[in-house]
Amino acid sequence: MFARRVMVVGTGYVGLTTGACLASLGHEVVCADIDEAKVERLRRGVVDIVEPGLAELVSEQTSAGRLSFVVGAGVALGSFEDGRAAEVLFLCVPTPMGAGGVADLRAVESVIEEVGAELAPGTVVVNKSTVPVGTAARTAELLDWTRSAAEPDRVSRSDVAVVSNPEFLREGSAVKDFLGPDRIVVGSDNQDAAERVAALYARLGAPTVLTDAASAELMKYAANCFLAMKLSYVNAMAELCERVGADIGDVTEGIGYDRRIGQAFLSPGPGWGGSCLPKDTHALLQVADSADFEFRLLRATIDTNTRQRQRIVDKVRLAVTGKRTGSLSRVRLALLGLTFKAGTDDLRDSPALAIAALLRQAGAELVGFDPAFVDGKDGAAPPTEIEGVALAADAVSAAQGAEAVLVLTEWPMFRTLDWSVIASAMKRPIVVDTRNVVDPATLRRAGLTAVGLGRRGEG
Ligand SMILES: NC(=O)C1=CN([C@@H]2O[C@H](COP(=O)(O)OP(=O)(O)OC[C@H]3O[C@@H](n4cnc5c(N)ncnc54)[C@H](O)[C@@H]3O)[C@@H](O)[C@H]2O)C=CC1
Ligand SMILES: O=C(O)[C@H]1O[C@H](OP(=O)(O)OP(=O)(O)OC[C@H]2O[C@@H](n3ccc(=O)[nH]c3=O)[C@H](O)[C@@H]2O)[C@H](O)[C@@H](O)[C@@H]1O
DSSP states (O other): OOOOEEEEEOOSHHHHHHHHHHHHTTOEEEEEESOHHHHHHHHTTOOOSOOTTHHHHHHHHHHTTSEEEEESHHHHHTOSGGGOOOSEEEEOOOOOBOGGGOBOOHHHHHHHHHHGGGOOTTOEEEEOSOOOTTHHHHHHHHHHHHHHHHSTTOOOOTTSEEEEOOOOOOTTSHHHHHHSOSOEEEEOSOHHHHHHHHHHTGGGOOOEEEEOHHHHHHHHHHHHHHHHHHHHHHHHHHHHHHHHTOOHHHHHHHHHTSTTTOSTTOOOOSOOOSSSHHHHHHHHHHHHHHTTOOOHHHHHHHHHHHHHHHHHHHHHHHHHHSSTTOOOTTOEEEEEOOSSSTTOOOOTTOHHHHHHHHHHHTTOEEEEEOGGGSSOSTTOOOOSEETTEEEOSSHHHHHTTOSEEEEOSOOHHHHTSOHHHHHHHSSSOEEEETTOOSOHHHHHHTTOEEEOSSOTTTO
């Protein structure tokens, strides 16, 4: 295997995982970020995000001399051993939702503007950020522009190839997903560059799809939007189960045995969220719009998800007041789980927080507990409040005086809480389990009324 000199720009979930994992595959990796404090912490081996195995991998690879951290992409360029040039530059910067739902590519563009003219001939620029179709072509144009600005007599950067290599890792299992991917996708109009990028991962032995840049870019959105569609379908099916007296657990188990459907990603919930599915569904809708294609299925997927949050609020209202139009004014509610899913401390586009905002608008008083925020970061005290939700130190304290407990993420610890202690702390014994994660029989034995999603006999 060839060890390559790899520069990774952006040290978030994707960049830090990419950097540490590529180093563990034997490559020399320099990671750059604009966040000086983050780089300083990473140099001390402090990883801010909750990601199993990542901190260990970072310190192992740093000690082995294969992984280092610098502030700014420009500095990274000159940071390889013996002053040699980076061979591959990974862009792992944010591409958040911009105005009207389009992907905001300013971070990608600013890195190219920063270092484009300095890249050594033969460098491969790899886009790992999730970007709309056409971004590889646009990046190549930008590269030409940076060179022409720096060296007016040289207007082409055909000596630098651009490759799309979307990432499919999930938060909470980033290292495991990166090192054991279902597939690796590499797309470029420069076949040689694509093969060089694929070779970086050769030791993983994963199926590799080599394709053109546009197909690789679209594949990433196609995957995330398909997952979102699967979940909106399941959430709609759960609602139908309630109306016809069927059980969503049985229905999904039954359809999941069909290998064409599969058991994974079939759990109903408070709606899908996180830093990617929401922005990527909107971004693909914009891609479709600009291609004059009305992607109705995708729009319905998003609309179903938006409606799901209100549906949870309606369920709480009915459970607590006994009426569909009852008032939640000054009703105290305990929220278990505030992140977008269990196993992460990521709050970006969290359905739990969206539901909290709707409940607050309805006048409810909220106290939350989330296992991800029990300890503070880097020696600091844990937060006392998240987006207007006061934080309690444990589930029992959160439930004190509450008229209902809402389970909003699927942390395994919620299953094994002592629910009878929680029941005795509450003002009224109601649990709305938006993830169907706690055994309803356990709740009933603790004297609690259990309300889940799409469960037989719960209405
Ligand atoms: N979070 C996830 O699970 C996945 C994310 N993606 C995609 O990967 C990209 C990055 O996402 P995350 O890692 O979640 O983002 P993040 O927000 O966790 O990290 C991004 C990092 O880039 C840094 N940064 C921003 N501008 C920079 C610049 N000009 N130079 C150097 N550093 C800069 C930020 O300071 C931050 O540390 C996005 O396009 C996202 O859609 C793809 C697959 C999975
Ligand atoms: O592009 C990305 O950033 C990533 O987006 C998702 O990963 P992630 O955002 O970490 O979260 P998921 O595990 O996919 O969950 C997304 C949302 O769906 C919800 N979900 C998931 C599974 C399920 O059965 N039910 C359900 O409600 C989760 O609670 C969460 O709100 C994809 O799964 C990754 O493959 C992709 O790389």
